[in-house]
Amino acid sequence: MAVRVVHGSIRVETSSRFEVVDITRRVSEWLESVGGTSGVLTAYVPHTTAAIAVNEAEPGLMEDIIEFLRGLTRPGAPWRHNRIDNNAHAHLGNVIVGHSATVPVRDGSLDLGTWQRILFIEMDGPRRRRVRLVFMGETVG
Numbered sequence: 001m002a003v004r005v006v007h008g009s010i011r012v013e014t015s016s017r018f019e020v021v022d023i024t025r026r027v028s029e030w031l032e033s034v035g036g037t038s039g040v041l042t043a044y045v046p047h048t049t050a051a052i053a054v055n056e057a058e059p060g061l062m063e064d065i066i067e068f069l070r071g072l073t074r075p076g077a078p079w080r081h082n083r084i085d086n087n088a089h090a091h092l093g094n095v096i097v098g099h100s101a102t103v104p105v106r107d108g109s110l111d112l113g114t115w116q117r118i119l120f121i122e123m124d125g126p127r128r129r130r131v132r133l134v135f136m137g138e139t140v141g
């Protein structure tokens with residue numbers, strides 16, 4: 001069994017300032033494409049105004065996440081960073097939620113709980129984003 005480290009990425013295009021996107025299926029497809037069977041997969045954003053979380057992709061909850069983050073980070077509030085590019089709230093949201101998620105891989109699949117999904121959280125869209133992926137573990141062949 002060869003242990004490998006495989007790097008890749010997927011693109012995420014967002015269409016509003018705040019948006020939660022379920023990227024689980026695309027991450028799973030990437031895992032399948034690289035033949036990862038057992039190990040860990042990390043998905044991370046190379047951005048400071050978007051975030052990654054693992055939670056439920058229920059549509060009401062996805063809106064609640066946005067409302068919750070808006071309330072906490074207060075877009076348009078007199079944050080110092082808003083003097084530069086008016087998106088301090090998005091940076092603060094990234095600090096709260098985090099920039100990555102690591103998920104175990106077992107038998108070739110993401111070992112997520114029944115309701116767990118990998119969520120990309122846009123906080124300063126619309127933008128073209130990239131989610132980077134790293135698989136570390138055993139692969140087919």
Ligand code: ZN
Binds near residue numbers: 086091
């Ligand atoms: Zn900024």
